[in-house]
Amino acid sequence: EAQVTQNPRYLITVTGKKLTVTCSQNMNHEYMSWYRQDPGLGLRQIYYSMNVEVTDKGDVPEGYKVSRKEKRNFPLILESPSPNQTSLYFCASLQRGGYEQYFGPGTRLTVT
Amino acid sequence: QKEVEQNSGPLSVPEGAIASLNCTYSDRGSQSFFWYRQYSGKSPELIMFIYSNGDKEDGRFTAQLNKASQYVSLLIRDSQPSDSATYLCAVNPLKGYNKLIFGAGTRLAVHP
Numbered sequence: 001e002a003q004v005t006q007n008p009r010y011l012i013t014v015t016g017k018k019l020t021v022t023c024s025q026n027m028n029h030e031y032m033s034w035y036r037q038d039p040g041l042g043l044r045q046i047y048y049s050m051n052v053e054v055t056d057k058g059d060v061p062e063g064y065k066v067s068r069k070e071k072r073n074f075p076l077i078l079e080s081p082s083p084n085q086t087s088l089y090f091c092a093s094l095q096r097g098g099y100e101q102y103f104g105p106g107t108r109l110t111v112t
Numbered sequence: 113q114k115e116v117e118q119n120s121g122p123l124s125v126p127e128g129a130i131a132s133l134n135c136t137y138s139d140r141g142s143q144s145f146f147w148y149r150q151y152s153g154k155s156p157e158l159i160m161f162i163y164s165n166g167d168k169e170d171g172r173f174t175a176q177l178n179k180a181s182q183y184v185s186l187l188i189r190d191s192q193p194s195d196s197a198t199y200l201c202a203v204n205p206l207k208g209y210n211k212l213i214f215g216a217g218t219r220l221a222v223h224p
Contacts, residue, residue: 033212035214040120040216041216042116042200042214042215042216042217043156043200043202043212043214044214045211045212045213048211058211059213090155090156099144099146099158099161100158100161101158101212103155103156103157104155105154105155106153106154106155
């Protein structure tokens with residue numbers, strides 16, 4: 001089954017404790033993105049990747065890091081989480097030349 | 113001014129009626145336009161995309177694009193209670209292929 005998976009689905013953590021949210025797709029897509037979704041603000045792009053070892057900032061990259069060492073994986077790293085990073089996070093992938101972004105199931109992160 | 117604006121709703125329509133969802137965008141150079149449906153607690157799923165002026169129909173859904181007015185809409189005919197969800201308008205600007213700018217979404221409620 002073609003899919004984007006994210007782990008964990010739910011996470012409660014404390015300020016300053018480093019965490020990684022994993023994202024993996026099995027569709028051999030070149031493009032991958034991370035979004036956060038907040039009430040009243042919609043989905044905002046954090047980082048995106050055009051291919052292995054090619055990443056770039058989206059609209060709200062502050063406080064986040066990413067890496068793309070393999071085509072299928074695109075982890076999101078929060079080195080020192082803060083309460084304003086409490087949000088719902090989605091990973092998405094897109095085939096080169098395609099239109100449809102496939103979204104993962106989401107990770108709900110709470111930072112206290 | 114937000115880059116992509118939608119009325120947050122809720123838009124309430126009776127079962128069987130036409131639901132009309134609207135979206136305006138600020139970047140006149142935007143290339144393609146998407147409508148996603150998002151059920152509560154779930155990830156967005158693509159309903160339709162459009163990139164040429166005019167109408168595009170797919171089953172009960174019709175997307176309408178007017179680039180001169182920077183306006184895109186989604187019509188849902190014969191609305192069903194299962195259509196109750198938040199509808200997200202997304203725009204792909206000229207500058208980035210993998211970039212989607214989302215509106216905050218319109219909540220649709222279809223009542224029997």
